[in-house]
Amino acid sequence: MNREYDVIIIGGGATGAGVARDCALRGIKALLIERHDIATGATGRNHGLLHSGARYAVNDRESAEECIRENMILRRIASHCVEETGGIFISLPEDGLDFQKKFIESCLAAGISAEAIDPKEALLLEPSVNPALIGAVKVPDGSVDPFRLTAANIMDARLHGAKVLTYTRVDELIIENGRVVGVKATNTITGEKSEYRAQITVNACGIWGRDLAAKAGVTINMLPAKGALLVFGHRVNNVVINRCRKPADADILVPGDNITVIGTTSSKVPFDQCDDMYVTPEEVELLLREGSMLAPALRYTRVLRAYAGVRPLVASDDDPSGRSVSRGIVVLDHATRDGVEGFVTITGGKLMTYRLMAEWTVDLICKKLGIDKRCTTAETLLPGSLSSLEDCKRTAVSSVGAKSSAFYRHGSKAENIDSSTAAKRALVCECEQVSVGEVEYAVNELNVNNLIDLRRRTHMGMGTCQGSLCASRAAAVMAGTGKSCSAKAKADLQSFITERWKGMSSVAWGDTLREGELLSWIYDGVCDLSNKNQKE
């Protein structure tokens, strides 16, 4: 295997994937290394909000302008990852309307369309909104699926020659003469160790970037900020609902695919918790309390699960106390900053600006490598992007639900899903309408190593039953593709069910507790999956 590259990118979140794609489109030979699966860090653990930028308009004009620009770009290049739901910012009696005026002015100044509408109109537009509202502003918010977005970037990067290694851990940076020249890495599935070399190594590890930088002897002052979110069992709202006030906890309600997400909280957590986030009862209560101010139905709606991510906040270099943090994009050229050549960190920012972050990073790389190529990621459509769901429907040949759902998830790439026979059309996951053909497509084409990866690519097990009925079918189909043996399939199934329950256990009341009981009966009872009374 050829182990020489121009650039090695470490981190398979949206940013890393974006950098890999940008490199590939500019003809730069890139390798992306990710220790787990793609989109497992902060990328996969946020609202999935396609920010209009309105949220930042009052306090951070620069971020607001970046957001609205990227918003419009993503609608075009990633149409299958985006839902153009629109958004409203509502004012409740306790908020008053003072902020609204300033808000609209700031939005317009940042180039974000913002139109005040009558509370009655807001209720017609989004019937779930708190009827006590006294004002509302319409903005071009939407929702974006971060898993799909990252997968599409990865796919395009690979199509243009980039190499992607998941389940590969970087053990150390190879440093020669004060210059990072490559990495030593271990495949965490096979245990195989390898060395990869490149002129530039990019740290796109999010909060884990601090540790990677330390391997190069570089200090980045980061502050892990935990954000907890709740997933509701179905779509409560069809329009993004925000609170029209200074940004605070739990004030955004985002509909995405078949569910609605409320978030987030914000609290500092120690670094050692970043790998295993758990949502506390206090966070759950806060999210429900604040969320039900946006849409009162949330108080009564079934909560499917809770999850949390860590924002990689970066302290300004000139303020070691860490109090002054930047929420903007941070590109660190460690050659100029720390005297370490061949090493670049990209951090800060947000999901919305992943493409811009990648553009800036690759611009820097080009400068360093002496390459004169313009960024084209803002114009080039991502694979799967297409004009509309209605267009896909015309080609639908099997059941309406399954076919439409597949197009929803994969855009025009859904045509690559085999639905030619009844066997391929059979549904594995009934809640999210994932067929055998789609599972096989994901396993064969989308770099799936286990059931959790499969869930990120297809939504299998993300619906109401959280895998009770479909996980074992998926395990069987996956094993049938020859990707795993039955012992591995069982171990995989056990970790999948464990992961599902982890998110349910924080919200295990009412019907979610009933679902949990069913999950336990089936996998620990009927299947006796954790039974160790025999050799495995």
Added chain:
Amino acid sequence: MRYDTVIIGGGLSALMCGIEVARAGKKVALVATGHSSLHFSSCSFGLYNAKRALEAIAALGAEHPYSKIGEDNFEQLTSRATEILNIAGIATVGSAEQPHYIITPMGKWRECWLSMEGMLTSKDGVGVDFKSAAIVYPEGFLDFYTQFVVDHLQDMGVEVTTHAFALPELTVRRNNPTEMRSVSVARALDKEENIRALATIISRQVGSAEVVIMPAVLGFDAPDVRTRLERMVEREILTVPTLPPSVEGVKAERALKRAFESMGGTIFMAHTANSYAMEDGRVVSITTNKGVTLTAEDFVLASGSFIGGGLKGDGKRIDEALFGLDTVTPESGYTTRNIFEAQPFMSCGVVVDNTFKAVKNGVAIENLYACGAVLAGYNPVKEGCGAGVAMLSALKVADDIINR
């Protein structure tokens, strides 16, 4: 409406209790929200997970339902439970003295007390008494993964071959992407022509295999499909449970209901009891969400755990849903983060006295009994005693009602 005994619940425990009380000549009504958890069971009944279940049971703490049933009663209650299943037409094998093992859909041995006749079992959980087997399964059936069973059998030194079969009726059915499930296959195998077609396929394909192993989908309405098929292929046919719905579980519930009705029992299906009336410390009546009030001498709460609607959790506490009976919730919360650990909520439930009378505000209610999954003090999944507690506590309660 007026009955001698009203049982709230429609699952294994409720039916067992109902049959026993009706059999003694009482007028019994059963109130069920919907169908029972037998639908997602393996339909093999565990007594307790231990090589010597009865000895392990003797050592349980005082709050365990088995301790309240009493060691001395086990022999006669277990044999009576078996007898009632047989009366209902449910043929079982196994005994309380010596557990045997069934194979799970994941290819693991699981201890059990009673299994349905014809299930693939092992006496010792180590080996089987055949050396070669052919696994025959419907093509495209996703709720039964052959390889799990193949590997398990091969580990025991059995020579295994696998054979997918298709039938024209199933091929048509598979055009519906969600309909290739256990019940659809079972319904197809109700038909004589399909049984014959399957027999032909088996005879042609399985060669010299000693036994034929199939997922438990042999017949839905038609009786004896498995034995008829056995005669046609002149070989033993053994079944392995599938993922839900459980055909054997559905058939067992239906058989128990018929038995109950044939003894004069009445089933209020699709009724959820949502209020009650008490006088002088006794329950006088319950009223359902369909506006029906049922009056009786004795009431039995066999409403199940969370799925059945007997218990409710609000995140902090676990409560009994109808009477607000005394329950126990651990201080440290009722869930843990690993689902494969013993989940505290599984052991939560209502408190009963030593005669299974339910307790409210510390006082046992004279004519309100509780049995089955609504009870506290045991973990059906980890202890493998869900069916055992359901049936034995039901019979204990029935005896008390009959003998008073």
Added chain:
Amino acid sequence: MYQYSENNLEQCTKCTVCTVYCPVAAVNPLYPGPKQAGPDGERLRMKSPLFYDESLAMCLNCKRCEVACPSDVRIGDIIQSARIKHSKKKPGLREFTLANTDLVGSMATLVSPVVNATLGLKPVRHIVEGVMNIDHRRIFPKYAFGTFEGWMRKQRKVQAQFTKQVAYFHGCYVNYNNPPLGKAFVKVMNALGYGVQLLDKEKCCGVALISNGFIEKAKKQAQTNINSIRKAVVEKSLPVVATSSTCTFTLRDEYEHLLGFDNRDIREGIDLATKFIYNLLCDGNHTLAFNPDAPRIRVAYHSPCHLERMGWTPYSIELLKLIPNVEFVKLDSQCCGIAGTYGFKKENYETSQAIGAPLFAAIEASECDYVATDCETCKWQIEMSTTKKVLHPIEILALAIGH
């Protein structure tokens, strides 16, 4: 700490129980089944109506899925509501004829001998199939000569003599096809000391309009009925009693769940005949003088789907068990396959008969003299598909107190 949702869909745990009991999915592989068509599909439709699938029209609205559901999810309502909301298919002449039971009925009863004779003729049935897509094998219920309402008008004086009164919701079937059932009801009520009167204005309950997609018309008729019933129940404190289980179910539940009417003030005032009479017989103040010479008959009871959904089957059963000359047999509860007008449609005929097949076999095997059931369409289906005559429990009761 937390409250529970009113959104019924969320109670679904995906346990698969409903899929076991759907009579349509069991015989028709094109139907997605209650779980997919109901709560699963609804979750998708909340995202976009594009996920609506016209195959939902294959649901016969028997509500067996709701009876089966351990989580009390109103699966059938979810499916029917989705049809009402999203279906693009416009009802045609056939739907109009089948749905407008009272309009067609009132014309047919005037000339019933002609209609009966013609609809009985094979060539005519084939023409009906060709023009209307109504299956030629389907036998139409006979129309009576003269309506029940007409008979009742002549009874007014006699009935007014009773101090205790009930208002009778007779339904189209009693009015146009089977006035003898209405007369049997009047006879039994009179024997219990009750006079029977009609509602001020009764329209067809609308069950067929709803299932055939005439929602606006159904709403109009529902409003008329609700007004009349309100007058009886609220103003005159009269119980409103119906012999038809489907009419009762529609008035009590479908008006609220599918048509969106608030009928809470009158819902408890609408009762089913068997339940009303059984409760009277159990209250200690009412008795019936049974005829000791009535011949012993073996009666097999079939529980109609909508009666099962109401949960009142035990009343009809217990009432039949009270009749001294009846030897009672309970048939396993299962759908007969007709589901109102569903089985009349050509495309549903095979499905309809396949659904009913196990029931028909059980009926033939029961060696009964009569089949009893509370639903008129079950009666048509069973009489067409078996050798047995079907009576309403009230008719069997009336025979037992006959002279």
